[in-house]
Amino acid sequence: MAEYLLRFDDFCPTMNHEKWTKLADLLDHYSIKPIVAVVPDNQDSSLRVAPEDPSFWNRMNRLQANGYVIALHGYQHVCNVRGHSMVPLHRLTEFAGASELEQRYKIESGIHILQSHGLTPQIWVAPRHGFDHTTIKVLGQLGITTISDGFARYPFRLDGALWVPQQLWDVREMAEGVWTVCCHPNTLAERSFDHLRAFLQAHHSQFTTVEEVRQRWSNRRRSLGDRIFDSFWRKRIVVRDLLYRVRQQNLAWAAGA
Numbered sequence: 639m640a641e642y643l644l645r646f647d648d649f650c651p652t653m654n655h656e657k658w659t660k661l662a663d664l665l666d667h668y669s670i671k672p673i674v675a676v677v678p679d680n681q682d683s684s685l686r687v688a689p690e691d692p693s694f695w696n697r698m699n700r701l702q703a704n705g706y707v708i709a710l711h712g713y714q715h716v717c718n719v720r721g722h723s724m725v726p727l728h729r730l731t732e733f734a735g736a737s738e739l740e741q742r743y744k745i746e747s748g749i750h751i752l753q754s755h756g757l758t759p760q761i762w763v764a765p766r767h768g769f770d771h772t773t774i775k776v777l778g779q780l781g782i783t784t785i786s787d788g789f790a791r792y793p794f795r796l797d798g799a800l801w802v803p804q805q806l807w808d809v810r811e812m813a814e815g816v817w818t819v820c821c822h823p824n825t826l827a828e829r830s831f832d833h834l835r836a837f838l839q840a841h842h843s844q845f846t847t848v849e850e851v852r853q854r855w856s857n858r859r860r861s862l863g864d865r866i867f868d869s870f871w872r873k874r875i876v877v878r879d880l881l882y883r884v885r886q887q888n889l890a891w892a893a894g895a
C-alpha cells in the first residue's frame with residue numbers, strides 16, 4: 639500500500655497565517671507530522687503576503703515540539719543563480735551553480751538563523767528544487783544528510799545523502815511507494831483544502847513520518863528503476879505544466895471575449 643508524507647513550503651514571518659492555522663488544525667486532527675520548510679531570512683517579495691507575525695518563531699517552536707520536521711528552505715529564497723540542478727525544473731535558483739564558498743555561506747547562515755530561534759533543521763528543501771553536488775556536500779558537512787526532493791518510487795541513497803522523493807503537488811491515490819506531497823499554504827485554494835481534508839479522512843492511516851522513512855530506507859541505493867522513473871516523471875511534469883498553461887491561456891481568452 640502507498641505511504642504518504644506531507645510537506646508545506648515557504649514558511650516565514652510574512653506567510654499567510656490564516657490559511658496555515660486552518661491547515662494545522664486539520665493535521666492535528668489526524669495526528670499528521672509533516673515537513674515544514676522554513677526560509678531563514680526571507681528576502682523574496684512574493685512570500686510577503688501578510689503583515690509580519692511577531693509570534694512566528696514561537697509558533698515554529700511549538701510545531702517542532704509537536705513532532706513536525708523543520709526543513710532548511712534555502713537561505714533568502716532569492717533565485718538569481720543560473721546553473722544545472724540535480725532536479726532540473728527551473729533555470730534560476732538560489733544554489734545550483736553557485737560557488738562552494740557562496741553555498742557554504744548561505745547554508746551556514748541559514749542554519750545559524752534557525753538555531754538562533756530554537757529550531758533544528760533536519761532536512762533540506764531547496765527553493766525551486768535548485769541544488770547540485772556541492773550543495774549536498776556542504777549540507778553533509780554541516781550535519782544535514784536528508785533531502786526532500788527528486789523523483790523515485792522509494793527513498794534512496796545518493797551522494798552520501800538520503801533522498802526522500804517529492805513527486806506530487808496535490809494529494810491523490812497512488813500505488814505502492816513513498817509519496818511526498820508538496821503544498822504551499824500561501825496559495826492553497828479552498829478547493830484544494832477541501833480535497834486534502836477528504837483525502838486525510840480516507841487515508842490518514844497511510845501517512846508516515848520522516849523518522850520512519852529514515853529507519854526503513856536509509857540503506858537503499860538508487861536503482862536503475864529509480865533512474866527510469868525519474869526520467870518518466872520529469873517528462874510528465876513538463877507535459878502537465880504545458881497543459882496547465884494552455885488551459886490558463888484559454889481561460890484568459892474566454893474571460894476577455
Ligand SMILES: [Zn+2]
Pocket residue numbers: 647648711715764765766
Ligand atoms: Zn519555496
